[in-house]
Amino acid sequence: MPERPRSPVKAYRNPGFLNSKDARALRILAEYLEPKSRFERHRVDDTIVFMGSARVKSREQAEAELRTAEAGGAGLDRAHMALKMSAYYEAARELALRLTRWSKELDPDERRFVVCTGGGPGIMEAANRGAAEARGMNVGLTISIPVAEFDNPYVTRELAFHFHYFFMRKFWFAYLAKAVIVFPGGFGTLDELFELLTLVQTRKMRKPMPIVLFGTEYWRQVIDFDALVRHGTINAPDVELMHRTDSVDDAYDWIVRQLAEYALGQPGPML
Numbered sequence: 001m002p003e004r005p006r007s008p009v010k011a012y013r014n015p016g017f018l019n020s021k022d023a024r025a026l027r028i029l030a031e032y033l034e035p036k037s038r039f040e041r042h043r044v045d046d047t048i049v050f051m052g053s054a055r056v057k058s059r060e061q062a063e064a065e066l067r068t069a070e071a072g073g074a075g076l077d078r079a080h081m082a083l084k085m086s087a088y089y090e091a092a093r094e095l096a097l098r099l100t101r102w103s104k105e106l107d108p109d110e111r112r113f114v115v116c117t118g119g120g121p122g123i124m125e126a127a128n129r130g131a132a133e134a135r136g137m138n139v140g141l142t143i144s145i146p147v148a149e150f151d152n153p154y155v156t157r158e159l160a161f162h163f164h165y166f167f168m169r170k171f172w173f174a175y176l177a178k179a180v181i182v183f184p185g186g187f188g189t190l191d192e193l194f195e196l197l198t199l200v201q202t203r204k205m206r207k208p209m210p211i212v213l214f215g216t217e218y219w220r221q222v223i224d225f226d227a228l229v230r231h232g233t234i235n236a237p238d239v240e241l242m243h244r245t246d247s248v249d250d251a252y253d254w255i256v257r258q259l260a261e262y263a264l265g266q267p268g269p270m271l
Contacts, residue, residue: 031168035161039176042158043109046263047116047139047176048099048255050092051192052123052183052214053085054150058093062086088183088215089126095181095214095248096130096138102256104136106264113178113259114139118169119160121150123183128154141169170195178263179210179255184218200241201234208262212251213244 017023057065062083069079096115103113115131117124119140131138132154140155142162163169174196182193199205213219228234245251 028165028168031163031165032171035172038159038161042111042137044111044114044137044139044159044176046112046178047114048096048103049116049173049177049180050096050123050127050183051118051173051180051185051189052088052092053185053189054118054120054122054124055186056085056089056122056126056184057082058089058126059083059086085184088123091214091248092123092126092181092183093130093133095251096127097134098130098248098252099255100131100134100136100138102252104134111137113263114159116141116173116176117155118142118173118188119152119155121152123185125152125154128152132156141172143169174199174205177209178207178259179212181212181214181251181255184215184222190223197238197241201238208258210255210258210262211242212255213242214246214251216244216246219244 011017018026062079062085066076066079066083069075099113100115103111106112114137115127116139117127119128119142124140128138128140137156137159138154139159140152140161142160143166144162144164161169161172163172170192173192180196182189193211196205196209196211200209200211225234225239229236229239243251243254245254
């Protein structure tokens with residue numbers, strides 16, 4: 001008997017087409033429309049973005065690794081540095097907790113200033129963890145990269161996103177953000193920071209964007225902004241696009257003042 005002809009496949013159900021270069025525009029559009037739909041469904045109006053290294057460990061993890069290194073007599077320098085850097089994990093956790101508690105008191109109907117991270121470990125986990133400990137919804141914008149799987153259990157399940165395109169992920173970082181807090185980090189953190197600074201400097205981003213650089217010693221060693229001014233590659237006022245601090249109290253007070261004035265239309269602090 002002749003073989004029965006197969007039913008034709010609809011284009012939007014054809015994985016061969018959807019994963020082809022010809023459908024790239026559809027995949028990009030999907031990474032805009034699907035998150036937009038979820039944010040609207042869960043009434044997330046805006047975010048406070050936390051950025052920083054995925055390699056920073058919590059204090060308890062860093063202390064455990066130091067004990068292991070001391071017992072084995074190897075890797076002590078690395079373990080001591082990990083313990084020092086863990087202070088940033090704890091600071092991000094505390095700051096996210098306090099900002100979430102503050103934001104939950106603003107509007108019973110809308111979710112304002114929701115903590116948002118890249119959804120990974122390290123500083124990202126710390127901020128999601130702090131928000132979760134304050135019983136607040138929080139966002140994780142993960143990216144598909146060829147690294148070992150990680151588990152950040154603190155991201156709100158309904159607001160856990162997974163992107164293929166870095167530029168679409170960074171769009172969602174910037175689009176909903178009303179403030180950004182940048183902790184010590186590597187290439188990815190620097191990339192995200194400088195893209196935001198470029199958008200603000202060139203006025204492509206017209207909304208007020210408070211940016212905190214947390215960890216003055218780290219940022220002073222890693223980026224010499226004053227050298228950029230001396231060499232004439234940025235203007236002196238460009239350095240003032242960032243608020244630098246080592247204090248959770250100062251970061252919290254400054255961000256709340258900025259949001260109260262520019263995002264809520266309320267003069268003065270709401271502490």
